[in-house]
Amino acid sequence: MRKAVLLALFSLGFISCVSVKNLPQNPSPYISKIDLVKGVKQEGERIVPVPFKGKIGENPVIFLILKNAEGKNRVKFRLYAGKTLREEYEISFGKPGEYYSRVIIWQGLKARKKGTYTLAIFLNESLLAIKKFRIEGLRQGP
Amino acid sequence: MVLSSLVLGGNQLEIKASYILYSQDHKYIYACGGVEAKVEGRRIRADYFYYSIRAKEGQATGAVEFNGKKYDILVFKLSKKFKWMGINFGKKIEKTGDRLSLPTLKSPDELRKAAVFFEAHRITVGKYGKVKGWDVQPYVLGAPSIPLSSFVLDPGSPPPKTNLRLGTLRFTREDGAMVGLVLDLKEKIYRGRYETRYFERELFKLSGEPRGIIFSGYGSLGRKGRTPWMENSLFYTTEGKYLDFSLYSRREGKLFLFVMQNRVSSRQSEKPYYWLSSSLRFKKYRWFQPEISLGWDYKSSYQVSLATYINPHPSLHMDLSWMKNQQVTSYTTTSTSTSSFHVSYNPSIFNFSASALLSKDLLEKTKRKDISLNLNFRPLSLLQESLWAGFQFFFMFSSFPYGKDYYEKLSPGMRVSLTSSGYSLPLGLIFLPTLDINQTWERGKTSWTEFNYFLSFQKEMGNFILALEINGNSRYKLQQLWVEGTSNVFINGRVRWRTAHSSASAVFYFDRSMSLERINIRGDISLFWELSFRFFSLYNQRLRKITIFEGYIEKNLRGAIKVQLGYSLSHKKYFVRVIPL
Numbered sequence: 141m142r143k144a145v146l147l148a149l150f151s152l153g154f155i156s157c158v159s160v161k162n163l164p165q166n167p168s169p170y171i172s173k174i175d176l177v178k179g180v181k182q183e184g185e186r187i188v189p190v191p192f193k194g195k196i197g198e199n200p201v202i203f204l205i206l207k208n209a210e211g212k213n214r215v216k217f218r219l220y221a222g223k224t225l226r227e228e229y230e231i232s233f234g235k236p237g238e239y240y241s242r243v244i245i246w247q248g249l250k251a252r253k254k255g256t257y258t259l260a261i262f263l264n265e266s267l268l269a270i271k272k273f274r275i276e277g278l279r280q281g282p
Numbered sequence: 283m284v285l286s287s288l289v290l291g292g293n294q295l296e297i298k299a300s301y302i303l304y305s306q307d308h309k310y311i312y313a314c315g316g317v318e319a320k321v322e323g324r325r326i327r328a329d330y331f332y333y334s335i336r337a338k339e340g341q342a343t344g345a346v347e348f349n350g351k352k353y354d355i356l357v358f359k360l361s362k363k364f365k366w367m368g369i370n371f372g373k374k375i376e377k378t379g380d381r382l383s384l385p386t387l388k389s390p391d392e393l394r395k396a397a398v399f400f401e402a403h404r405i406t407v408g409k410y411g412k413v414k415g416w417d418v419q420p421y422v423l424g425a426p427s428i429p430l431s432s433f434v435l436d437p438g439s440p441p442p443k444t445n446l447r448l449g450t451l452r453f454t455r456e457d458g459a460m461v462g463l464v465l466d467l468k469e470k471i472y473r474g475r476y477e478t479r480y481f482e483r484e485l486f487k488l489s490g491e492p493r494g495i496i497f498s499g500y501g502s503l504g505r506k507g508r509t510p511w512m513e514n515s516l517f518y519t520t521e522g523k524y525l526d527f528s529l530y531s532r533r534e535g536k537l538f539l540f541v542m543q544n545r546v547s548s549r550q551s552e553k554p555y556y557w558l559s560s561s562l563r564f565k566k567y568r569w570f571q572p573e574i575s576l577g578w579d580y581k582s583s584y585q586v587s588l589a590t591y592i593n594p595h596p597s598l599h600m601d602l603s604w605m606k607n608q609q610v611t612s613y614t615t616t617s618t619s620t621s622s623f624h625v626s627y628n629p630s631i632f633n634f635s636a637s638a639l640l641s642k643d644l645l646e647k648t649k650r651k652d653i654s655l656n657l658n659f660r661p662l663s664l665l666q667e668s669l670w671a672g673f674q675f676f677f678m679f680s681s682f683p684y685g686k687d688y689y690e691k692l693s694p695g696m697r698v699s700l701t702s703s704g705y706s707l708p709l710g711l712i713f714l715p716t717l718d719i720n721q722t723w724e725r726g727k728t729s730w731t732e733f734n735y736f737l738s739f740q741k742e743m744g745n746f747i748l749a750l751e752i753n754g755n756s757r758y759k760l761q762q763l764w765v766e767g768t769s770n771v772f773i774n775g776r777v778r779w780r781t782a783h784s785s786a787s788a789v790f791y792f793d794r795s796m797s798l799e800r801i802n803i804r805g806d807i808s809l810f811w812e813l814s815f816r817f818f819s820l821y822n823q824r825l826r827k828i829t830i831f832e833g834y835i836e837k838n839l840r841g842a843i844k845v846q847l848g849y850s851l852s853h854k855k856y857f858v859r860v861i862p863l
Contacts, residue, residue, distance in 0.1 A: 163419050163429060164401040166301040168314035168329065172391045207391070223375040260354070260371040266329045266344035267354040267371065270384070 166208055171261075171269050172242075173205040180246050187244050196273050198252045202259060204269075206243040211236050216262040217247055221255055251275055294360065295407040296320040297331060302402045304413060304435055305393040307812065309335040311405060312390050317342065322364055324348070326356060332387045335411055335436075339385045357382045397423055397811050397837060400435050411438030423811055444468050449477045452843060453860045456490075458483035467501060474501025476516075494520035509534065523550040539563040553612070556580050569593045582610040600625045617644040632659045646683075653679040661701070672699040695722035707739075714738040731758045749776040783808035798823045813837050819851075834859075 176196050177189040180203060189203040202217065212234045219227040229247050234240060251257050252275070259271045300315025313319075313331040319342065320326075329344030338360040346353040346368070353368035365380040393399055402415035413436040420427040440447055449462035462479035476499030484492035496519045504510035509532065517526045528545040541561050548554035561575035570592050577585035589603035601624050608617045619642045626635040639652040655677040661670040674697040681690045700717040707713050720732040737752040751774040758767035775790035786805030793799045801821040808814050817833035834848020834857070846859040 162403070162417055164301045164403050164417060166303075166314065166390070166401075168301070170314065170330075170390055172389055218371055220371070220375055225371075225373050258375060263344075268330075268344065269387075270355070270371075272384075 169206050169209040169213070169263060169268075171204055172207045173203075174261075174269060174271055175203045176200040176249075176271065176273050177203045177246075187246075189246075195276050198275055199248060199250060200273070200275075201246050201248050202261075202271065203246045204244075204261070206245060206263075207241060209234060209240040209243050211238065214264055215245055216265075217249070218260040218262070219249055219251065220258040220260070221251070221253065226250070293320075293406045294322060294409050295333065296404070297333075297406075298404045299331065300403070302405050302415070303390050303393050303399060304402065304405060304415065305388075305396040305399045306436055307396040307398070308388060308393060309411070309436070310388050310393060311335070311340075311407075312388065312393055313405075321358060322360065324364065326358075328356070332385070333407075334385065334388075335407060335413070337385065339382075341385055341387060351378075353378075355384075357384060394421075394424070395811055397813075397839070400433075402435075405435070408438055410441050411436065413438065440466055442468060450479050453486075455488065455859075457481045458486050458488045458490075458493075465499075471505060472501060472503050473506070474514075475499055476501070491521040496520075524548070537564065537566050539565055559585075582608070584608055597628045598626075615645070618642065619644055630660070632657060634658075648683040649681075650683070651679070651681040653677075668703055668705065670701045670703070672701070673697070674699075691724070693722055693724045695720065697721075704740075710741055712740045712742075714740065729760050731760070732756070733758075745779055745781055747776075747778040747780070749778070750774075751776060809835070811837075 175189060175191075177200065178192045178197060179190045179201055181188055181190055189201075192200070206215075213232065215231045215233070217227075217229040217231075218225055219229075227250050229249075231245060231247060233243060233245070249257075249259065251273075254275055256272065256274050259273070260267060261269045261271070297311065297313050297317065297319045299313040299317040302311060302313040304311050311331070311333040314329060317328045317331040318325070319328070319331055321340070325348070326342050327345075327347040328342035331340065331342050333340035340358055342348075342356040342358075343354065346356045348356050348366070348368065351368065352370075354371050355369040356366060357369070358364065358366040359382055365382060367377055367379040367382040369378075370376045399421050400415055401419040401421070403417040405413060405415045407413050412434065414432065415435050416432045418430045418433045418435070420430065420433070445466050445468075447464050447466070449464035450460050451462070453459050458481055460479055460481045462477045464475065464477045467474045467476070476497070479496040479498075480493070481496065482493045483490050496517075498517045500513070500515040502510035502513040504512070511531060513530045515526075515528050515530075518524070526545075526547045528543060531542045533540045539562070543557075543559050545557045546554065556579050557577060558580065559575065559577040561573055563571055563573040565571050570590065572588070572590040575585075575587050575589075585605065585607045587603060587605035589601060589605075592600040592602070594600075601622075603620075603622050605620045606618070607620070609615070620639065621641075622637065622639045624635070624637040626633065628634075634655075634657050636655045637653070639650075641650045642648070643650075657675045659673040661672045663670055675694075676696070677694045679690070679692050681688050683689075698719045700715070702713075702715050705713045714737070716736040718732075718734040720734075721729065723729040733754070733756045735752075735754050738749055739751075740747055740749045753772045753774070754770065756767060756769040758765050771794065773792045773796065775792070776787065778787045779785065784805075784807045786807065787803070789802045791799045791802070800823055802819070803821070804816075804818045806814060806816050814836050815833070816836055818830070819828055819832075820830040821827070822829045828851065831851035832848065834846040836844055836846045838844050844859075844861040846857070846861065848859075849856050
């Protein structure tokens with residue numbers, strides 16, 4: 141097995157016979173995890189999302205893990221009820237020249253009424269991701 | 283991988299970016315950093331780009347430029363016609379273009395979990411899924427391999443025209459190393475697939491024929507989209523010089539259906555076998571279709587049959603047949619005449635079938651009779667579909683030569699089965715009982731009664747299911763004044779654990795005195811890089827040791843082969859298995 145792997149790697153090198161000077165490097169931040177949760181809690185040094193039990197409830201929290209970020213950044217959340225903009229939130233993080241392999245961001249959203257919502261997430265004015273969700277209705281009081 | 287492709291399509295998609303990630307397992311592309319894409323000639327600029335080769339759909343996000351306009355998101359789909367939809371998130375969500383749904387995107391982290399993935403600066407995707415990359419950095423099991431200036435990342439599917447390509451490529455303990463060359467014929471009047479495979483065993487010190495060739499394939503003659511004039515299948519191997527070749531032709535008109543088949547089979551040290559058969563069915567009426575068929579081995583063996591299918595009602599089927607058969611081999615000669623009748627009636631609440639067979643040995647002058655009746659009621663739902671009851675009645679009669687006389691057996695019987703979909707008990711327990719009763723009478727002999735029951739008590743706790751199972755079976759024979767019989771009860775304890783991608787179970791077997799006899803544990807655990815760990819073990823309490831254990835790590839490569847690396851206690855060996863799918 142080991143011989144076969146070595147042979148395969150050797151063959152790959154033989155086929156190429158060209159050195160690649162300019163190897164691809166990921167230059168852009170990307171979302172590794174995105175979720176709508178009930179809240180966020182701290183467990184020791186870790187920040188842990190608290191998931192909904194069942195359907196998404198009112199006023200959820202958007203929880204996201206951003207990877208590969210560098211320098212000063214601005215994250216903007218635009219919340220749409222149906223097709224109309226309802227709320228806008230903004231979070232800034234980072235210092236110039238610093239590299240962040242993993243950034244945890246969360247933001248509470250004002251979404252109480254029953255309906256379909258769209259959340260557009262921008263990083264430095266460039267759209268990064270969108271998240272669609274549905275709120276089933278107001279919580280029934282006791 | 284492709285040795286030769288007679289026809290190759292042009293590029294459907296070309297992407298240039300600071301960073302492109304391609305996962306072969308997912309057939310998915312992710313690109314970011316000044317992405318410039320050309321999709322069927324249309325230019326798209328964006329910050330991020332996602333494309334699924336399987337679904338032929340993609341999404342560009344972040345400062346998208348398309349058709350001279352700017353969008354936050356551009357979704358596109360390559361169907362017969364190029365479809366697109368642009369979305370802008372301003373005061374309102376504004377959509378332009380076709381109505382498309384947003385695709386499910388795969389993150390770079392998800393794509394990097396594949397056993398093999400590539401990073402590149404430029405990638406092209408051909409019409410038939412061929413993916414080529416430039417400035418490529420391959421990764422194997424997460425570790426970077428040797429960089430390549432350009433590389434075919436995926437050969438894609440074969441083009442829809444006649445082509446010659448590499449086929450089977452595998453290694454197994456049975457066949458050794460095997461390499462095949464496939465000829466895919468896709469011509470106007472002939473289509474088929476033929477493969478020549480070479481196998482080598484001696485080099486790997488495996489038993490059997492040291493090396494050889496296997497030729498196999500199938501083809502059909504006739505215009506595309508119409509019933510072929512002739513179809514053929516062929517298999518030949520140098521191992522034992524085995525040949526099997528058959529020709530098949532089927533012609534269907536308004537009145538008749540004609541089928542002809544010719545088969546030749548031969549093996550080293552055996553006489554070749556030939557068989558020519560044909561049948562003609564008169565099919566003017568749907569409810570009555572008589573058929574005549576003939577078979578001949580070009581020598582003394584033959585078969586003639588007359589049959590008719592009678593379907594007066596969609597739920598009533600009957601067939602009546604007569605067949606004369608003569609088989610002459612080097613050692614024996616048989617000559618039989620067989621008449622049979624079969625009827626089945628399937629209304630909504632029961633199905634009834636009856637069959638009768640009379641076979642005459644024309645050389646020995648003996649007869650064999652078989653008659654059977656079967657009445658099977660559809661399961662009845664009781665107690666709001668929580669209990670299902672099934673009833674079956676049967677009658678069998680057979681008579682066959684036994685020495686100078688005939689042996690006759692007449693056995694009517696009935697079967698009752700009760701199956702439950704489960705009852706809730708206190709403490710979150712679920713009770714699942716099943717009962718089966720069989721009663722058989724034999725003429726002039728004793729009658730038999732069988733009771734089989736299975737009782738299961740289950741409790742679900744998160745990802746775990748705990749179960750206690752009682753399995754009993756009793757068989758009683760009614761004598762003149764007493765009842766004789768046997769009864770057995772088996773008790774098992776079962777623990778099951780299950781998540782979305784992994785499962786494991788342990789079964790504890792107890793004997794009559796409730797002492798533990800053995801434990802059977804098996805599992806299938808999903809690991810990183812889409813690897814899975816599977817194991818099976820048996821612990822014997824009397825011997826106080828594990829008697830059977832086999833555990834291995836498995837990887838499915840491109841849906842073509844499975845590689846297993848593990849240990850077997852029975853063979854006391856570590857093993858590597860390559861299993862073609």
